[in-house]
Amino acid sequence: MFKRILIANRGEIALRIMRACQELGVETVCVYSTADKDAPYLKLADRAICIGPGPAKESYLNIARLIAAAEITGAEAIHPGYGFLSERPDFSQACRDCKIEFIGPSPEAMGALGDKVECKKTAKAAGVPVFPGSENAIEEEDEAVRVAKDIGYPVIIKAAAGGGGRGMKVCRDEATLRGQLRVASQEALAAFGNGAVFIEKFLEDAQHVEVQCLADKHGNAVHLWERNCSMQRRHQKVIEEAPSPGVDRAVMQKICEGAAKLLPTVKYAGAATCEFLMDRKQNFYMLEVNTRVQVEHPVTEMITGIDIVKTSIKIAAGEKLAFKQSDIKINGHAMECRINAEDPDQGFRPSAGKIDTWQAPGGLGVRMDTHVSSGYTVPPNYDSMIAKLICHAETREACIQRTLRALREFKVGPIKTTIPLQARLMQDENFRKGGVDIHYLERLLSAKH
Numbered sequence: 001m002f003k004r005i006l007i008a009n010r011g012e013i014a015l016r017i018m019r020a021c022q023e024l025g026v027e028t029v030c031v032y033s034t035a036d037k038d039a040p041y042l043k044l045a046d047r048a049i050c051i052g053p054g055p056a057k058e059s060y061l062n063i064a065r066l067i068a069a070a071e072i073t074g075a076e077a078i079h080p081g082y083g084f085l086s087e088r089p090d091f092s093q094a095c096r097d098c099k100i101e102f103i104g105p106s107p108e109a110m111g112a113l114g115d116k117v118e119c120k121k122t123a124k125a126a127g128v129p130v131f132p133g134s135e136n137a138i139e140e141e142d143e144a145v146r147v148a149k150d151i152g153y154p155v156i157i158k159a160a161a162g163g164g165g166r167g168m169k170v171c172r173d174e175a176t177l178r179g180q181l182r183v184a185s186q187e188a189l190a191a192f193g194n195g196a197v198f199i200e201k202f203l204e205d206a207q208h209v210e211v212q213c214l215a216d217k218h219g220n221a222v223h224l225w226e227r228n229c230s231m232q233r234r235h236q237k238v239i240e241e242a243p244s245p246g247v248d249r250a251v252m253q254k255i256c257e258g259a260a261k262l263l264p265t266v267k268y269a270g271a272a273t274c275e276f277l278m279d280r281k282q283n284f285y286m287l288e289v290n291t292r293v294q295v296e297h298p299v300t301e302m303i304t305g306i307d308i309v310k311t312s313i314k315i316a317a318g319e320k321l322a323f324k325q326s327d328i329k330i331n332g333h334a335m336e337c338r339i340n341a342e343d344p345d346q347g348f349r350p351s352a353g354k355i356d357t358w359q360a361p362g363g364l365g366v367r368m369d370t371h372v373s374s375g376y377t378v379p380p381n382y383d384s385m386i387a388k389l390i391c392h393a394e395t396r397e398a399c400i401q402r403t404l405r406a407l408r409e410f411k412v413g414p415i416k417t418t419i420p421l422q423a424r425l426m427q428d429e430n431f432r433k434g435g436v437d438i439h440y441l442e443r444l445l446s447a448k449h
């Protein structure tokens with residue numbers, strides 16, 4: 001096991017990784033920008049080191065500064081968390097070049113799954129279902145039109161190097177497709193430095209179902225079942241749960257097993273998530289693979305009892321997975337609410353500033369993953385998520401009741417948060433039934449105004 005790990009992240013995930021390290025008896029070095037200098041979680045690290053000013057480009061996204069911090073502090077490994085540099089092959093490569101273990105996949109594995117066109121080919125070859133569409137990046141307009149005719153409209157144009165839900169264009173007819181192809185390619189070039197685009201079938205009312213996987217350096221891979229994250233606003237997840245309500249377990253098992261098998265084909269080591277869209281008939285189509293730990297990993301931890309962060313550190317240290325697929329059972333139901341410092345009544349305007357009131361919920365089956373406490377000031381520089389409330393219970397119904405109870409207990413002020421919205425959703429008839437699609441929340445919000 002490593003002696004010392006540097007955590008190249010901030011906020012709740014920095015604290016989450018720190019907790020895993022401490023339980024493993026590993027020393028922690030936590031980096032921070034000047035905007036985070038007073039954050040209370042820094043005191044829990046063995047060492048905290050400033051890596052630059054508030055703007056992420058000059059701190060959490062600055063590879064040279066992070067590597068220097070690891071070298072100065074004698075850290076043998078770096079955990080990237082999620083966001084920031086976590087999915088950048090050049091960061092994984094820089095760690096390798098400097099003989100620092102990157103806690104995550106190799107640059108090669110990350111690259112193979114990070115390019116959406118390549119990823120689809122790999123998935124298809126491994127027997128994982130993907131959307132029908134172009135096999136390669138589109139070279140000519142006529143080719144796109146041919147493919148679209150073949151698979152039928154609507155289709156969606158996507159960037160091979162895309163991310164963050166950006167740069168996608170839905171086309172419902174040939175004229176739009178012809179008009180949008182060049183625009184999409186130019187936008188992709190500007191945003192991602194790669195103008196390659198492809199098209200695939202567009203699914204109207206899908207659910208988002210994703211499979212958590214873990215693979216070690218010895219060719220072993222398992223899945224930890226699925227999560228349903230269909231409650232979204234602008235492609236941002238608002239509530240996540242596991243297992244997915246209303247899926248046929250036999251169908252789900254097959255999809256999960258396929259996802260796990262995909263990883264060894266690219267020599268992947270670490271935690272990964274295969275994201276799928278599911279239609280009304282429970283057909284699955286893989287969207288992409290996230291090559292890092294995800295925000296919503298705790299719901300899977302709650303139903304399986306497996307510590308995903310600790311396991312990812314053990315994998316990086318070269319250990320074999322300590323469990324087999326048959327050991328991984330689903331116990332009860334778990335749900336996560338991402339609590340954001342935003343005002344749902346003001347178009348989700350960010351609500352940064354000092355928190356005077358912070359009364360966190362507790363009790364049986366309630367887990368709070370947060371770096372925030374009373375007196376904390378939410379800096380305006382970063383993501384607005386300030387806490388994850390995760391509840392676990394025997395059944396989905398009991399889990400919803402527990403989440404609602406915990407949300408009612410949760411008092412934050414004077415900043416605004418998404419707590420009232422999530423409390424409302426826990427009482428929403430359609431959500432309680434299960435099976436809402438990925439556009440449900442936006443429809444609900446626009447109906448209200």
Ligand code: ADP
Pocket residue numbers: 131156162163164165166168200201202203204206208235275277287288438
């Ligand atoms: P990104 O990497 O930018 O997040 P994804 O491929 O994961 O891109 O897609 C982001 C979101 O766009 C999905 O969660 C879904 O809402 C929508 N989307 C992408 N592809 C399709 C598709 N073929 N049909 C319907 N919706 C899609």
